[in-house]
Amino acid sequence: MTSTASNGPNGKPSSWHGAGAAEFDLRSDTMTKPTPSMLEAICQTTLLDDVFGEDPVTNDLQAYVARRTGHEDALLVMSGTMGNQVALRTHLTQPPYSVLCDHRSHIVCYEAGGVSSLTGAMVQTVVPRNGAYLTLEDIQKYAVLDDDIHHCPTKVISLENTLDGMIMPLAEARRITEWAHSNDIKMHLDGARLWEAAVSGAGSLPEYASLFDSVSLCFSKGLGAPIGSIIVGSSAFIKRARWFRKSIGGGVRQAGVISAAARVAVEETFGPEPNGQGGKLAETHVKAKRVAEMWTSRGGKLLHPVETNMVWIDTESSGLGPNDLAEIGKTKGLQLLGGRIVVHYQVSEESLSRLEEVFDVAMKGDFQRSDIQSRPYGSKQL
Secondary structure (H helix, E strand, O other): OOOOOOOOOOOOEEEEEOHHHHHHHHOOOHHHOOHHHHHHHHHHHHHOOOOOOOOOHHHHHHHHHHHHHHEEEEEEEEOOHHHHHHHHHHHHOOOOEEEEEEOOHHHHHHOOOHHHHHOOOOOEEEEOOOOOOOHHHHHHHOOOOOOOOOOEEEEEEEEEEOOOOOOHHHHHHHHHHHHHHHHHEEEEOOOOOOOHHHHHOOOOOHHHOOOOOEEEEOOOOOOOOOOOEEEEEEEHHHHHHHHHHHHHOOOOOOOOHHHHHHHHHHHHHHOOOOOOOOOOOOHHHHHHHHHHHHOOOOOOEEOOOOOOOOOOOOOOHHHOOOHHHHHOOOOOOOEEOOOEOOOOOOOOOHHHHHHHHHHHHHOOOOOOOOOOOOOOOOOOOO
């Protein structure tokens, strides 16, 4: 991938033309940069008021994503965190109530305690016995279905797919949903990276999304839009969600500048088909497997098999500290984050060549070890 920037309308270099620093940044797929076609869409967008529901580009985006996910309606939000928090608050009406989720879930680990502070819900975390994804049996062990006044009834099950780059099988998601609905429990999906699961072949976007009462999908991670996520659900659910979005400052006026780029991201990066055929994500999975092979061929171990675009390196078994790879990466012009390597569609071949050099140095032990022993954001808590 060429990283040279073109000149903008004022004759100065523009960050919109070329991946730039994202080409050498493997910390997260949030590092993707918007493309010239996104910029063009922003320039051509409508600028009416979304709080009044009057912006055509935003309304079209919401209808488009709802249709592609098999839901009735959708609501633009500013971030995945906002999407999850608004969705959960919308589901939870009258306490007492609890939310059941994986112990590694984003809503537990990386959303500033929002579930408890915004909803007053108890959060029941569960460790999957298989080490990869929750099963119905895991959930049944911890779900509260009785009306004993000592207990807090389970009212929402929140799943995440993908989680740490790993896929929840479609059949298991269906089993959990069928059981939950039979017990009057709502199902939410943190689908920030559901696009990745669909591209992997595990199930199509509508097959997964239509199982859940609500889904939050992110535009600004692997898809590359500059900002934005979206919630999908029933028309009644989305109508109620608008209130809660407004209450936490999520009502945006000229939202067309966000929606225009998001639409391009879905159409071009994910692709026009339910499984993401014709898009740009499949190649990131191929590159992630290459990264894993580069590491294991040098004697390194992985914490998990590579299923999508994330590679989890077992640094401890190779005698590396939590920040050593990041320090070595700096000497090669790479941005790394602990043992988590995330491949996005703007990562170049040159960056993978440099990563091989990082692995060589790491396995030989010929480097100055980092004095920082705290685990970086997003790293495994073993």
